[in-house]
Amino acid sequence: MQNQTSPLLPLLADVPVIPVLEFQSVDEALHVSEALVTGGLPLLEITLRTPVALEAIKAVAAALPQACVGAGTVLTVEQLHAVRDAGAQFAVSPGLTPSLAEGAQGAGISLLPGVATASEAMLALEAGFTFLKFFPAQAAGGVPMLKSLGGPLPQLRFCPTGGIDVALAPTYLALPNVVCVGGSWVVPKDAVAGKDWGHIRSLAEQARALRSKG
Template sequence: MDSKSLLLAAKVLPVLVIERVEDAVPLAKALVEGGIKVLEVTLRSDAALGAIEAIRANVDDAVVGVGSVRTEAEWHAAVAAGAQFGVSPGCTTALADAVSKGPVPFVPGVATPSEAMKMAEYGFEVVKLFPATVVGGVGLLKAMSGPLADIKFCPTGGVGPANAKDFLALPNVVCVGGSWMVDNANIRAGNWLAITEAAKQAVEACTL
């Protein structure tokens, strides 16, 4: 599945910081139970790669990717761990060269029209706008929808239940990313029912 199809199917992409590998499988199952099957595990903890491996091995209904990718080495390590797609906060030339060569879908991060155009030159159909609400949010995306109509976006950063539909109503937005449905306190406490309920609410908040 290409990145556009993947994110169109997702609508909401949870940004997961998993601190303990043992939390990965029950967290993924809780999110899937709540209707969220496409998951982004960020490289913000030492447990990230192990978490990706565990989810791939034990949660058949989940599509698990890696987030916060910044280097070619991180990308190759994540793919080796089983990542089915990748996301970055921004994108250097070196990283774009690396991720555009393989079959695994990748969503590079951008913050400006020039960066979006550069990623389009590499063949990326979908880019991540980050940090979305800081760099212009809905207004910026509306402005870009005319001259950059062929580029689709996954805004992340400051997106939540109060504004998710505003983003998703735009013709150039295929998905939104956020972490509001995965409260760290619930993860640490193993309160998976609460996360399932939060996932259901997130899906509802992102349904037009």
């Protein structure tokens, strides 16, 4: 069992937002990632939702050693190994299956598994995970749900993701069991289409400045 503190937690001490990224090309991945890291968001979740995702992870990890590159939408143990081999330092899954929980032990990469209910959170805790993704955050009950989970499960910490924007983020970050939030608002599609990397950097700076609890 991986019943230990996630190595991601120290990296998130002053980083309140993990950008959730979906890239259409490696060139796009490099430009966007550089803008985000320069803006103060060094933890990047590159989702496995496009054909170039693995190549993008490999390229960004090599080009930006100061970044902590992660892979999102990891569903299987095979994908977990593939993203690790591509250079990802952490993996994020929308949920947690018994095979993924078992495969994550000793895999050489940190897994941030997703949960949406108290039962799922308990199963993740039983498997040794204490830092969890709360997904889909807004649809699964949002801030009230996380407050409710904090009572019976005080040992758990969360990264809520799904439906969160810059206006909602501070409310989540104010919760004692929330470490950070995941969001795609820092990379608007129109900014990517217009190659406005400066705007993305500014949004990253704004996100970095969001206040979490002390």
